[in-house]
Amino acid sequence: MNISIVYFVHMKYMQRNFNINPLDGISEKQIYIHLGLYSGYVKHVNLIREEIANLAKNKEANAYTISELRRRFSFEFNGMRMHEYYFEQFENNPTKQNENSTLAKLASVKYGSYDAFISHIREVASSRGIGWTIVYIDDITNTLHTVFVSDHEIGQLVGLRVVLALDLWEHAFMMDYIPAEKTKYIDAFFKNINWHTIEKRITSND
Amino acid sequence: MNISIVYFVHMKYMQRNFNINPLDGISEKQIYIHLGLYSGYVKHVNLIREEIANLAKNKEANAYTISELRRRFSFEFNGMRMHEYYFEQFENNPTKQNENSTLAKLASVKYGSYDAFISHIREVASSRGIGWTIVYIDDITNTLHTVFVSDHEIGQLVGLRVVLALDLWEHAFMMDYIPAEKTKYIDAFFKNINWHTIEKRITSND
Amino acid sequence: MNISIVYFVHMKYMQRNFNINPLDGISEKQIYIHLGLYSGYVKHVNLIREEIANLAKNKEANAYTISELRRRFSFEFNGMRMHEYYFEQFENNPTKQNENSTLAKLASVKYGSYDAFISHIREVASSRGIGWTIVYIDDITNTLHTVFVSDHEIGQLVGLRVVLALDLWEHAFMMDYIPAEKTKYIDAFFKNINWHTIEKRITSND
Amino acid sequence: MNISIVYFVHMKYMQRNFNINPLDGISEKQIYIHLGLYSGYVKHVNLIREEIANLAKNKEANAYTISELRRRFSFEFNGMRMHEYYFEQFENNPTKQNENSTLAKLASVKYGSYDAFISHIREVASSRGIGWTIVYIDDITNTLHTVFVSDHEIGQLVGLRVVLALDLWEHAFMMDYIPAEKTKYIDAFFKNINWHTIEKRITSND
Numbered sequence: 001m002n003i004s005i006v007y008f009v010h011m012k013y014m015q016r017n018f019n020i021n022p023l024d025g026i027s028e029k030q031i032y033i034h035l036g037l038y039s040g041y042v043k044h045v046n047l048i049r050e051e052i053a054n055l056a057k058n059k060e061a062n063a064y065t066i067s068e069l070r071r072r073f074s075f076e077f078n079g080m081r082m083h084e085y086y087f088e089q090f091e092n093n094p095t096k097q098n099e100n101s102t103l104a105k106l107a108s109v110k111y112g113s114y115d116a117f118i119s120h121i122r123e124v125a126s127s128r129g130i131g132w133t134i135v136y137i138d139d140i141t142n143t144l145h146t147v148f149v150s151d152h153e154i155g156q157l158v159g160l161r162v163v164l165a166l167d168l169w170e171h172a173f174m175m176d177y178i179p180a181e182k183t184k185y186i187d188a189f190f191k192n193i194n195w196h197t198i199e200k201r202i203t204s205n206d
Numbered sequence: 207m208n209i210s211i212v213y214f215v216h217m218k219y220m221q222r223n224f225n226i227n228p229l230d231g232i233s234e235k236q237i238y239i240h241l242g243l244y245s246g247y248v249k250h251v252n253l254i255r256e257e258i259a260n261l262a263k264n265k266e267a268n269a270y271t272i273s274e275l276r277r278r279f280s281f282e283f284n285g286m287r288m289h290e291y292y293f294e295q296f297e298n299n300p301t302k303q304n305e306n307s308t309l310a311k312l313a314s315v316k317y318g319s320y321d322a323f324i325s326h327i328r329e330v331a332s333s334r335g336i337g338w339t340i341v342y343i344d345d346i347t348n349t350l351h352t353v354f355v356s357d358h359e360i361g362q363l364v365g366l367r368v369v370l371a372l373d374l375w376e377h378a379f380m381m382d383y384i385p386a387e388k389t390k391y392i393d394a395f396f397k398n399i400n401w402h403t404i405e406k407r408i409t410s411n412d
Numbered sequence: 413m414n415i416s417i418v419y420f421v422h423m424k425y426m427q428r429n430f431n432i433n434p435l436d437g438i439s440e441k442q443i444y445i446h447l448g449l450y451s452g453y454v455k456h457v458n459l460i461r462e463e464i465a466n467l468a469k470n471k472e473a474n475a476y477t478i479s480e481l482r483r484r485f486s487f488e489f490n491g492m493r494m495h496e497y498y499f500e501q502f503e504n505n506p507t508k509q510n511e512n513s514t515l516a517k518l519a520s521v522k523y524g525s526y527d528a529f530i531s532h533i534r535e536v537a538s539s540r541g542i543g544w545t546i547v548y549i550d551d552i553t554n555t556l557h558t559v560f561v562s563d564h565e566i567g568q569l570v571g572l573r574v575v576l577a578l579d580l581w582e583h584a585f586m587m588d589y590i591p592a593e594k595t596k597y598i599d600a601f602f603k604n605i606n607w608h609t610i611e612k613r614i615t616s617n618d
Numbered sequence: 619m620n621i622s623i624v625y626f627v628h629m630k631y632m633q634r635n636f637n638i639n640p641l642d643g644i645s646e647k648q649i650y651i652h653l654g655l656y657s658g659y660v661k662h663v664n665l666i667r668e669e670i671a672n673l674a675k676n677k678e679a680n681a682y683t684i685s686e687l688r689r690r691f692s693f694e695f696n697g698m699r700m701h702e703y704y705f706e707q708f709e710n711n712p713t714k715q716n717e718n719s720t721l722a723k724l725a726s727v728k729y730g731s732y733d734a735f736i737s738h739i740r741e742v743a744s745s746r747g748i749g750w751t752i753v754y755i756d757d758i759t760n761t762l763h764t765v766f767v768s769d770h771e772i773g774q775l776v777g778l779r780v781v782l783a784l785d786l787w788e789h790a791f792m793m794d795y796i797p798a799e800k801t802k803y804i805d806a807f808f809k810n811i812n813w814h815t816i817e818k819r820i821t822s823n824d
Contacts, residue, residue, distance in 0.1 A: 033590050044540065044682070051683050064662070065669050067333045068690045069683060071354055074361040075541065081364050127273045128456065129487065129563060130542055130581070134364070140287075148277055149364075151541060151562065155280040156362035158287050158340070158355075169542070170582035171591050178445050179583050205411070239796050250476070250746065257477050270456070271463050271481060278480045281747065334662065335693065335769060336748060336787070356769065357747060375748070376788035377797050384651050385789050479745045483766055486773040493758075493776050539685045546776070560689055561776075567692040568774035570699050570752070570767075617823070 013080065015042045018087040024094075025188025030175035031090075037171055038087065041079035048073050078152035082132055085165035094192050101199045103163070106137070110144045117144075118190065121166065124148050125186055130169045136160035137202055163201050164193075219286065221248045224293040230300075231394025236381035237296075243377055244293065247285035254279050284358035288338055291371035300398050307405045309369070312343070316350045323350075324396065327372065330354050331392055336375045342366035343408055369407050370399075425492065427454045430499040436506075437600025442587035443502075449583055450499065453491035460485050490564035494544055497577035506604050513611045515575070518549070522556045529556075530602065533578065536560050537598055542581045548572035549614055575613050576605075631698065633660045636705040642712075643806025648793035649708075655789055656705065659697035666691050696770035700750055703783035712810050719817045721781070724755070728762045735762075736808065739784065742766050743804055748787045754778035755820055781819050782811075 015038070020031060052069050055062040097114055098104060107117035125133040127148040136145045138160050148168075149155045166189055173185035221244070226237060258275050261268040303320055304310060313323035331339040333354040342351045344366050354374075355361045372395055379391035427450070432443060464481050467474040509526055510516060519529035537545040539560040548557045550572050560580075561567045578601055585597035633656070638649060670687050673680040715732055716722060725735035743751040745766040754763045756778050766786075767773045784807055791803035 033592075037591060040540075047682055055683075063329075063332070064334075064665055065673075065683060065687060067330075067354075068686050070330060071333060071356075071361065071690070072686045073351075074353060074355075074363055077351075078364040085365075123269075124273075124276060126269070127277060128270075136365075145283075147280060148273075149280075150277075152364075153361050155277065155359050156364050157280055158284040158358075158362050159291075159342075159368040160365070161367075162365040170586060174582060174586040175590075178587075179449060180445075239798075243797060246746075253476055261477075270459055271467075271477060274480050274484045275477060277484070334658075376792060380788060380792035381796075384793075385655060386651075475741075475744070476746075479742075479766075482742060483745060483768075483773065485763075486765060486767075486775055489763075490776040497777075535681075536685075536688060538681070539689060540682075548777075557691075557695075559692060560685075561692075562689075564776075565774070566772050567689065568771070568776050569692055570696040570770075570774050571703075571754075571780040572777070573779075574777040 013042050013045050015039055016084055016087075018091055020087065020090045021093055023090060023188070023192045025176070025184070025191060026173075027176050030173065031087075033175060034083075034167075034172060035087070038080070038083035041076050041083060044076040045073070045080050048076060074153040075151065078149075078156065082134070082152060082162075082165050082167070085162050086167050089164070089194060089197055090192050091197065092194050095195045097195050098199070101195070102202050103195070103199050106142070106144050106202070121146055121164070122183075122186055125166055125168055126183075131155075132168055133166040134162060135164040137163050137205075139205060161201065161205065164198055218252050219248050221245055222290055222293075224297055226293065226296045227299055229296060229394070229398045231382070231390070231397060232379075233382050236379065237293075239381060240289075240373075240378060241293070244286070244289035247282050247289060250282040251279070251286050254282055280359040281357065284355075284362065288340070288358060288368075288371050289373070291368050292373050295370070295399050295403055297403065298400050301401045303401050304405070307401070308408050309401070309405050312348070312350050312408070327352055327370070328389075328392055331372055331374055332389075337361075338374055339372040340368060341370040343369050343411075345411060367407065367411065370404055424458050425454050427451055428496055428499075430503055432499065432502045433505055435502060435600070435604045437588070437596070437603060438585075439588050442585065445587060446495075446579075446584060447499070450492070450495035453488050453495060456488040457485070457492050460488055486565040487563065490561075490568065494546070494564060494574075494577050494579070497574050498579050501576070501606060501609055502604050503609065504606050507607045509607050510611070513607070514614050515607070515611050518554070518556050518614070533558055533576070534595075534598055537578055537580055538595075543567075544580055545578040546574060547576040549575050549617075551617060573613065573617065576610055630664050631660050633657055634702055634705075636709055638705065638708045639711055641708060641806070641810045643794070643802070643809060644791075645794050648791065651793060652701075652785075652790060653705070656698070656701035659694050659701060662694040663691070663698050666694055692771040693769065696767075696774065700752070700770060700780075700783050700785070703780050704785050707782070707811050707815055709815065710812050713813045715813050716817065719813070720820050721813070721817050724760070724762050724820070739764055739782070740801075740804055743784055743786055744801075749773075750786055751784040752780060753782040755781050755823075757823060779819065779823065782816055 018035070022028060023031065048069050052066050055066050055069070059066070099114065104114050107114050111117040111120050121133055121135065124146050125148070129150055131148055131150040132152070134147055134149055134156070136147065136157050138145055144163065145157055145160065147155060147157055166186070168182070170179060173182065177185045224241070228234060229237065254275050258272050261272050261275070265272070305320065310320050313320050317323040317326050327339055327341065330352050335356055337354055337356040338358070340353050340355055340362070342353065342363050344351055350369065351363055351366065353361060353363055372392070374388070376385060379388065383391045430447070434440060435443065460481050464478050467478050467481070471478070511526065516526050519526050523529040523532050533545055533547065536558050541562055543560055543562040544564070546559055546561055546568070548559065548569050550557055556575065557569055557572065559567060559569055578598070580594070582591060585594065589597045636653070640646060641649065666687050670684050673684050673687070677684070717732065722732050725732050729735040729738050739751055739753065742764050747768055749766055749768040750770070752765055752767055752774070754765065754775050756763055762781065763775055763778065765773060765775055784804070786800070788797060791800065795803045
């Protein structure tokens with residue numbers, strides 16, 4: 001085992017801090033509790049890696065167990081990463097949508113207009129079950145895709161970059177709204193988005 | 207509805223052609239049948255889009271049905287896209303691995319060496335069940351991840367780019383090998399890879 | 413089409429009423445909101461059946477859409493049925509566990525004792541993610557199995573009868589507890605169980 | 619730890635033997651290879667139990683790993699159990715369907731006729747992806763349900779007993795047919811069913 005692998009095994013994913021001002025329609029308590037859950041994903045990404053490293057000391061005997069821990073990695077990793085996409089959307093205060101943005105142009109090509117795009121996200125977000133609504137950019141076709149992902153790991157589109165992440169687990173809103181009021185939470189989500197952050201995700205690849 | 211959306215609704219995903227010379231350990235019949243299945247994914251990506259467009263003429267009444275078709279999009283889309291990653295790896299004949307490549311460096315940081323990286327992929331590929339072994343590059347941490355994806359859509363890592371795609375559905379090898387010989391198919395897979403193609407996927411983002 | 417199929421197509425699943433007295437540690441508001449969600453599963457089981465019946469008027473053209481609606485049936489049906497198992501456990505007031513019950517004997521064979529059985533359920537209930545902890549009886553081996561089911565439909569054991577159903581979706585407890593207090597909800601769950609109901613499920617097959 | 623739990627921990631699931639005469643349209647080699655895969659499920663059900671027992675010696679430290687092994691139990695257990703339902707359908711030679719059977723009556727109520735029932739199974743079996751078509755009997759409503767289960771564990775109906783199990787993994791037929799010929803395999807499946815076995819599953823509960 002060389003030095004670099006020793007280093008990597010001991011590398012840990014670090015929890016990010018988010019600088020979020022009070023939001024409109026999403027309470028501080030809700031954000032506080034939600035950040036606590038995010039923290040759990042970071043912890044468990046690291047835990048899986050440690051557990052695998054321990055079990056790998058006896059690789060052959062533990063092959064099956066290692067393999068099943070690996071299968072769960074996507075749940076924790078995506079849980080970590082999607083919450084990061086989610087919370088950073090609330091940093092630096094909400095901004096107005098920009099009709100001249102790349103997002104606006106892509107949205108218009110795919111959905112007809114910016115407003116139709118937002119409506120479309122809301123429609124997908126009304127899918128039954130818990131999970132996320134994710135907007136991706138497909139760099140191969142230069143197209144947006146809006147998809148409902150169950151849990152954190154079922155239904156992700158392979159290889160696409162994330163543009164927008166809307167958490168629809170019940171823990172994302174139940175401090176403020178009952179499940180029957182989910183659309184009110186979605187209203188609040190859109191009121192608090194910093195669209196510059198969204199735009200930068202699209203253009204970061206240029 | 208403006209012109210652009212009419213265009214997009216009628217846009218179709220096109221089947222790609224792959225220029226694959228005879229392979230070592232994977233028969234022409236196997237590739238031929240496998241390409242036929244790929245073709246089915248392209249067809250069904252288009253079919254879902256058409257069906258949704260039809261149902262959307264009466265959006266309110268069909269909301270639930272539309273939502274469940276959308277939920278299945280990832281299965282067909284990933285089935286299409288991952289087969290494209292898979293077959294293009296066999297184009298332009300196999301090449302030797304390049305120890306000075308970006309891939310080699312990243313593999314060495316994460317897994318200790320190029321050989322340890324290949325061994326690691328083989329280990330993940332021995333996970334039980336059908337699916338894919340996917341190697342991703344995470345541009346945020348500049349790290350490789352090797353993951354087993356069940357079916358096409360369960361366990362994808364969110365937002366990461368694909369470096370290598372190894373199909374482990376039984377249809378990928380059962381013309382040549384029985385399930386108990388899966389490792390022989392994996393041997394054959396690695397014999398036929400064009401590593402320039404893999405390298406280009408990593409560096410395309412620079 | 414004969415009379416019986418016409419009847420069946422028009423048959424509807426009916427929402428059950430549950431006669432639940434005030435519980436210890438689970439508020440009336442929580443139960444009220446939870447029953448509302450149960451009602452949604454019943455409604456959607458019926459809706460899937462209606463939608464399929466409509467689409468089946470043109471079976472060939474709609475084959476794919478019908479098939480994807482069918483795939484989702486298990487989510488709604490299990491959602492309906494498991495909530496029925498859940499709520500009826502709270503009917504007729506809590507009772508003491510009976511050390512001479514069939515359940516106690518089976519629990520003792522599998523887990524060592526009644527207490528160890530309850531501890532085991534709690535352990536399984538601490539699995540990450542949302543879903544259910546289900547205790548089944550396997551009539552082939554006369555053995556209990558305690559399993560975590562994700563969502564409503566991922567991980568059910570085939571063909572086994574349900575003995576106990578513990579809902580661990582966030583909507584089951586977030587009116588009363590934050591996610592970090594989930595064990596308090598599980599405490600409350602066990603305080604309110606009518607164990608005669610559980611016992612009858614086991615012996616109903618005799 | 620008392621004697622009974624020691625016993626149970628050491629209890630092993632045993633592979634069943636199936637007495638299957640040569641079938642029409644499913645080759646001996648296909649059955650032989652398929653039985654080998656069944657054997658793998660039995661082995662892994664036992665392996666999960668052993669691994670958990672080992673890890674449980676240090677329950678607190680290994681809690682996460684144990685929990686993820688448990689999550690996978692349904693895949694292996696259902697893989698074992700459904701293959702047992704599958705192979706025993708081929709024992710004792712095929713028989714004619716009996717129009718006076720309980721199955722025929724239930725099929726007629728739900729699907730209109732025996733033939734419509736078989737057609738319905740075939741329709742569900744044409745669902746995309748790999749998995750099983752399972753016919754269940756719901757003892758609560760005295761109704762049949764025909765469902766596509768992905769892999770072995772996604773989409774099982776909770777608490778229902780199994781009437782018929784049709785394996786649609788590619789390994790079930792690819793020794794004899796290519797994927798595009800799946801309907802020929804399904805033809806062969808129905809030619810070889812012993813319907814007495816199916817009937818006994820329904821009436822065993824009386």
